[in-house]
Amino acid sequence: MTASREGTAGAGRTLVLTLIVLAAALSAAVVGLVTPADAPPAGPLSPLSRLGIAAGVMAVAQLARLRLRVASGLVSVTWGEAALIIGLYLAPAGWLPAATFVGAGLAWLLLSFFSDRRTPIEILHVTASLTVAVALATTVTTAFGDPFRQPLSPALAGALALGALVYLLVTGWLAALTLSLRHGRPIGALLLRALRGKLLMFVGNVLVGLVVIAMLDRDPRWLLLLPPALWLLQQTYGHRLRAEDERRLWQSFAGATKELNQLDERAVATAGVAGALTLFGAERVDVEVLRPDGGRRRYRGDGVSALEETDLPADAAPDTADDGDEVEVRPLAVGGVPVGDLRVRFARPIGPDADARDQMALSAFSDALASALHDAATHRQLQIMTERARYEAVHDQLTKLANRAALLMKGDVALRRLDRDTPVALLLLDLDHFKEVNDTLGHAAGDDLLRASAARLDALTHSGELLARLDGDEFALLVTGLDDGESPMPQALRRARRIVEDLAAPTEIAGVTMSVEVSVGVVVAAAGTADMAELVRRAENAMYQAKTGGDSVAWYDSAKDEASTDRLALLAELREALEVDDQLVLALQPAVNLSTGAPTGVEALIRWRHPRRGPLSPVDFVRVIEGSDLLGPFTRYVVDKALTVAAEWASHGMDVPISVNLSARSLLDPRLPADIAERLRRYRVPAHRLVLEITETVVLSELEIIDEVLGALRDLGVQLSVDDFGTGFSSLTFLTRIAVDELKVDRSFVRKMADSPEAAAIVRTTVGLGRELGLRVVAEGVETADQRAALAALGCSAAQGYHFFKPMPAEKIVAVLRSLLDSAQAQVFPLRADGAS
Incomplete structure (x- = not known):
């Protein structure tokens, strides 16, 4: 050899x-x-x-x-x-x-x-x-x-x-x-x-x-x-x-291409260099990757030295100094879009007479490397877009401060971490005469003023405090570190007046020197007595008192808050309603399969038969509940009611899921999965027959506790549904974090899709997305036969609304579900179901 x-x-x-x-x-x-040879005669x-x-x-x-x-x-x-x-x-x-x-x-x-x-x-x-x-x-x-x-x-x-x-x-x-x-x-x-x-x-x-x-x-x-x-x-x-x-x-080719199956550019390029060195016995391999800015990043390896990484500017000429018969250069492209170059220096001349097998292997490896680099770049762009969406979901785009959703969510978490009696203060600021700035200097000047005010407020914010821009010219500051040695209200008022003075310092906007005047509403409360939504409401009330009273700072006075007394009364009445069985009742609305007419599920909607106020819809009382300590008992009450109905359906041989809406605050409770599991066992209802509907408020959150609670519910086997899907730009981001089973298209898109191509496109995209992800898609608020036909044409699988059924009492639902199941088995699907309006 x-x-x-x-x-x-x-x-x-x-x-x-x-x-x-x-x-x-x-x-x-x-x-x-x-040396003489001792051998026989040499012969002829x-x-x-x-x-x-x-x-x-x-x-x-x-x-x-x-x-x-x-x-x-x-x-x-x-x-x-x-x-x-x-x-x-x-x-x-x-x-x-x-x-x-x-x-x-x-x-x-x-x-x-x-x-x-x-x-x-x-x-x-x-x-x-x-x-x-x-x-x-x-x-x-x-x-x-x-x-x-x-x-x-x-x-x-x-x-x-x-x-x-x-x-x-x-x-x-x-x-x-x-x-x-x-x-x-x-x-x-x-x-x-x-x-x-x-x-x-x-x-x-x-x-x-x-x-x-x-x-x-x-x-x-x-x-x-x-x-x-x-x-x-x-x-x-x-x-x-x-x-x-x-x-x-x-x-070796199979092993080398398998190593390319990664989603990080550096890992793919490293695997590409190592694979080419091994496969082709190369002396040196360069993988040059095109960057979004037009430059290149070169990964070079020779199998002996450590991998060398070099950033090349966009105008750098290709390195052809060592090119010759021993160097093969393959452009890397996917679908005609270039992603880089593969440069292999062979240990032997290749020229036109190179081994055809090596040439085919090199071409195949180049294509695999190009696809892997393209996938890595796509994944990176998706990560950037996801991170941007997550950031924008909880930040104000103009000032980069936290937005209202982040204030409510993060504020609730901060309150929960404090002892119940710990005093906290919320300062809500509104810029005076802001509309005049927009009208006289233009909206660009107004934006500059908001950014300048945000920068000053941020400089005045202490560690552990939460600053946010709510809407328009409103800002909020949550203070959780009040001094125990002094009454909390005077501390909060001094802090508010100091902010007023600092913001009043002259500033130049659009060439005009101006002094920013603000009205500040101050509310002080114990951490365990109210949530952030209620604190914001009280602070807004105080801020309006400051504007109308002529003083720049005002504190919240419950005597001046007409809604407070009624709200407290409503909460007290709700406590009584949770103790009885005839006031809070379920109204059930089926969703039907648009192809077969079979029921795909039933949504449980709560109604309050108030003995004095009359019938109340969820709009009248659910928001009050969400801001109180009654949310947990109320949620358990509704789940009990729903599982009682589902257990009755099982006795009739009907395996139909039932949906219950969950508040975003409920998902902050780590005990929720255990409560749900205990109730499923008590009522002997399989977990897959319970669907928990979550809203876009949850989608906006990046809190670890919410992901943990949702993950634990998934582990139980409970189904998850995203309600009002498409109304927020962070819905897609949420689907990458939490596995769900169902998407519910918001009724606003269903109502407009006949006249709005944009709404129809959103419905069509949601249906396609659901089909690709293997999810059920249910259209809400279907009221006409035209809407039903349009949804069926778009490929939507299920729908609910008055066109099919109004919400009905629990005692009527069994007969309706039975008729739907019988009709589906007989392949008879009426255009309009009984009970529709």
Whole structure:
């Protein structure tokens, strides 16, 4: 075996090795020629003739070579063992190194001229390596017996086989050492790969050599039968090596492309560099990735040094300094859109006569790398868009402060973390005469004023406080660190007056110096007595008192808040309603499959039969409940009612899900999943028959506790539905965080889709999204047959609304569901169901 020219990285070390091996080879050849041979008479052939015949055998053995790929190089696999055995029989052992030097040198000169174009140093290296191997092999063989013109015996055959084994090991070791020095690879792995590929041929070579000796000893005319057999054997060797090489290549290709299956650019590029180095035995690989700004990022690796990363400017010229016959450049593109370039420096010239298999593998790998880089870039853009959506969901775009939704959600969390009696203050500020600024200087100046005011307020905000812009020219500041040693209200009022003074400092807007005047409403309360929505309402009340009273600061006075007394009364009445069973009742509204008419679910809507106020809809009392400590008992009450109805349906053999709306604040309670699980067990209702509807308020939240509660509910097997889907820009962001089962298209889109292409597009997109994600899509508020037909044409699967059924009492729902199930089984679906208006 000999290492072929496959690179220049270790040329200096290889040259040193060549000189050492050449010196050893010349020494062995000279010593063998001048040492008298103790052998039988030479017969009719002269010594020079025998030397020439041995050299010819060695040359033919090298010319009939096959090539085996090992790591970054090629190893030539020849008939060297057979030639060694035959040469030991034909010529004295001492002459064989000289015959090898001459024959192998001539053979590799011919191969270089017609095939490999090798340098003289490389030819000397190969020839010297073979000569040294032959010298060592002959020394070992003759130690057990001299085969020169001796009849073949078992002992002699063993000695020849042992010599052939030494030849195999020495040539394999020298080839592996050469590749190791050139490419910096471990010699052990290279040697094992080379020996494993040559093993079968080694056995055949030994047998061929012994057979030829036997034929020469008996009758040389038998040699006429050898050429066809040797040709077939050569073809067999070649086929096996090619098959093994193909198997290794595509196995490595599968592994390399699998490693590309990542969503990070650096990880993909690193895998691409490593894969190309391994697959193609490359000396160096560059993966250049196009960046969004037009520049490039180059990842370069050679398998020895650490991966090199370099940012290239957009106007940088391509690096073609090292391009030549050894460099292949493949543009990376997906769908005609360029994503970068792959530049592979081979360890051998490729040119127009390159291996077609390598070219196909390189093309396939380039396409896989391009797709992986494109996917990574797309994933990165999606991450950026998702992060931007999450940020915008809880931040005001103009001032970059927290917005109203963030104030309500994060404020509630902050209040929950405090002891119930801890005093907190909320300051709500409104810029006076802001409309005049917009009217006289323009809206751009108004925006500048809002940004300047936000910057001053942010500078006045202490650690642990929450500053937000609510709407228009309103700002809110939640203060949770009031001093225990002083009454909280005076502290809050002083803080408010200090803010008023600091904001009044002159500022220049649109070339006009002005002083910002504000009205501030202050509310102080214990953390456990109100939620953020109620605090904001009280602070707004105080702020309006400041505006009408002529003072810049006012505090909340419950006596002046007409809604407070009524709200407290309503809460007290609700406590009584939760203790009885005839005031808070369910109204149930089915959703039907638009294709079959079968019920897809029933939504449970709460109604209050107030003994004094009369019938109350959820709009009249749910908001009050959400801002009080009655939310938990109220939620449990509604879930109990719904599961009672669902259990009754099960007794009638109807497996229909029932939906219950959840407040966003309910999801801040970590005990909610355990409560739901206990009630499911109590009523013996399977978890999948309970659907919990969550609103866009939840979608806006990034709070970890909400994700944990929703995850625990999913683990129970409870279904989740997103109500009013499409009314907020963060809905898609939410679907990437929490797995849901159902999307409910908001009634506003259903109502407008006949006249509004935009509304119809939103409905169509939601239906398509649901189909792609495997979710149910239910259209809410369907009131006409035209709306139903339009939804069916768009592919919407289910709908609910007055066109089908009004909300109805629980005692009527069983008969309605039974009629729908019977109609669906009979494949009869009326255009208008009984009970519709």
